[in-house]
Amino acid sequence: MPNMSPNKVEMPVQAGNIRNKNFDEVALGYTEEMAIDEANRCLNCKNMPCVSGCPVNVRIPEFIQQIAKGDYEKAYEIIKTTNSLPAVCGRVCPQENQCESKCVRGIKGESVAIGRLERFVADYHLKNGKEQIDLPKSNGIKVAIIGSGPAGLSCAGDLAKMGYKVTVFEAFHTAGGVLMYGIPQFRLPKEIVQKEIDALKEMGVEIKTNMVAGKVFSVDELLNEQDYKAVFIGSGAGLPSFMKIPGENLNGVYSANEFLTRINLMKAYKFPEYDTPVRIGKKVAVVGGGNVAMDAARCAKRLGAEDVYIIYRRSEAEMPARLEEVHHAKEEDIMFKTLTNPVEIVGKDGFVAGIKCLEMELGEPDASGRRKPVPKPDSEYVTDIDTVIIAIGQTPNPLIKATTEGLQTKPWGGITADDETGATSIKGVFAGGDAVTGAATVILAMGAGKKSAKAIDKYIKGI
Amino acid sequence: MYKIITKKQLNPTVTLMEIYAPHIAKKAKAGQFIILRIDEKGERIPLTIADYDTEKGTVTIIFQIVGATTAKLNTKNEGDSILDFVGPLGTPSHLDGVKKACVIGGGLGTAIAYPQAKALHNMGAKVDVITGFRNDELVILKDEITAIADNLYITTDDKGFVTDVLKELLEKGNKYDIVIAIGPLVMMKAVSNVTKTYGIKTVVSMNSIMIDGTGMCGGCRLTVGGEIKFACVDGPDFDGHLVDFDEAIRRSSMYKDHETRSVKEHNCRLEGMR
DSSP, rough: OOOSSSSOOOOOOOOOOHHOOOOOBBOOOOOHHHHHHHHTOOOOOOOHHHHHTTTTOOOOOHHHHHHHHTOOEEEEEEHHHTOOOHHHHHSSSOGGGGGGGGGGGTTTTTTOOHHHHHHHHHHHHHHHHHHHHHHHOOOOEEEEEEEEEEEHHHHHHHHHHHHOOOEEEEEESSSOOOHHSSSSTTTTTHHHHHEEEEEEEEHTOOEOOOOOOOOTTTTHHHHHTTTEEEEEOOOOOEEEEOOOOOOHHHSSSEEOOOOHHHIIOGGGGGGSSSSSSOOOOOOEEEOOOHHHHHHHHOOOOOOOOOOEEEEEOGGGGGGGGGGGHHHHHTTTTEEEESSSSEEEEEEEEEEEEEEEEEEEEEEEEOOOSSSEEEETTTOEEEOOEEEEEEEEEEEEOOOOHHTTTOOBBBBTSOOOOOOOOOOOOSEEEOTTTHHSSSSSSHHHHHHHHHHHHHHHHHHHTTT | EEEEEEEEETTTTEEEEEEOOHHHHOOOOOOOEEEEEOSSTTEEEEEEEEEEEETTTEEEEEEEOHHHHHHHHHTOOOTTSSEEEEEEEEEEOOOOTTTTEEEEEEEEHHHHHHHHHHHHHHTTEEEEEEEEEEEEGGGHHHHHHHHHHHHHEETTTTTTOOHHHHHHHHHHOOSSSSEEEEHHHHHHHHHHHHHHHOOOEEEOOOOOOOSSSSSSTTTTTTEEEEEEEEEHHHHHHETTTTHHHHHHHHHHTTTTTHHHHHHHHHHHHHHHHH
């Protein structure tokens, strides 16, 4: 029976005032009944508009039909043909701008909850499924991948499926890139990321951690001395931007990268059981309006900060964060100071004591098409703060560029690569994900990794 | 896992270890550093590469027991392993063209000053070395440095500071192309102040708090000549006359309270094991 309810089946979540004190996952996932109920909202459209909205073209109506029939493993197999990390995507994809934005049900009412269904299937499989890995026949051809984030992992997975001998080089001691160091436990449990990575290893992908490209090896050495036939660079956007305002080097000012890495990768939230510390303070200001800013604010709250502010220079409508993340942050008592621009971090005895801000108003649209914030005259004021987290964006790390002769990059640091193939200015070297686009989403990086896997296969076969 | 091949106690609080990491030994250069993590719950700490041996495939680190991590590291013995060991990180020192240098090591900094002095000596430069320690018991690498230095001046706190020796040498008319100072921030600041008046190029090595060592966290940032620099990728060597030492000293104390707590907990755990 089709379910004609205009609304998505709601997904249970931990209550805001409870979850803002723990690091357990916020959203709890559908039960089987909920999943079947929601799957029945799908009209199984012939032209499948949703699929075109997905950067990795998950066969959405097909897997949803299998859920409706109760064959969750079949649904998983269908997703897995095009998406190597479904449990991750079901949690962190901005579905509202992608597949779900194209859903016919969204015209009158809410679209089908594709993301929640994908998560349900992936979690069901992780819990109940038996991984049947049809190990591909190895062709013995070596391909190197730099970076084990979403771009690198999806490229590795697809190449392994084609029979290539894939080695992934990771600078950190743990594979997963931003999925491990950036996105917090309560939004993406690390055990899930680890399982997805383990599945790749079982497919024959070799992961070498503690390997900093550009330092311990160069791209040139991979190709010419170590017999790799192609290299994919998926090194992400790891270089934090600062605001260049007075007081940014005071103790208690973090880049969001540092703050989140200390918490997520180094588990500073379990200090002193784990050795890495993090300073929180009672009043925390997070500067920025993206998902990273929301993550940092929500972590600070969980670590015991009493007042946590998001400070953003435009209005809430312009915030780049996912709507769901903004809602979740508000439910967790994060306070929003929009149309507010920091001009100075005020210090006392070397530590942060306050943040001086200007009130802003929206003027004419700027190059990004969003209305440009302009300061209101005489609106300066200081808020007492003990910790500031700068979450205004990251750019690609220049380490690889600096050590790879002939690798062309854009003035802001992104590697120049072909949109369709990821081919760079060097023969046999491909690139994708944030290293090319600047900070974007997990799924776009995965899409780029997939495209490059296809292109690398063609390149090696000389097609 | 990275195996400890050799362990040597240089003085009651300073230990030398040779770690098996041939891929790093092959690439390492003077002035670069590694980051290590002892075990799953450990923090990542940077240590300057004190030496390396491409034939044995080892990288030498020298550390002083100052906190929980270094204390834990010191409980490891030859044959034990460290979970993570990554490098070589940072920009190598530029020593080309130096004819006469004064290399200054303060305390543990002597361990890092030594390979620099050795590299200069091997290049054919004349090298005076000044080392400073709190007391006689803490003196390290005396024989090794004597073997390569044209002159070695060892001072201890009761006799005077490294800057006193340096001033004396300069007043006597010694000329240096470069002064390399490695040690506590206050010492590097004091040396830089002295050399500034004489207009001698001065290089210092900044061992800031960091996590990844690749430019990702920005925790190691410092102000050099009015600009923000990252010690991990832009350094660790910087022009001593341009570094904002007061800011660096402040930033180095960021986790003092945590460190005290961590050491306390760590000692409790060690006690519990007995």
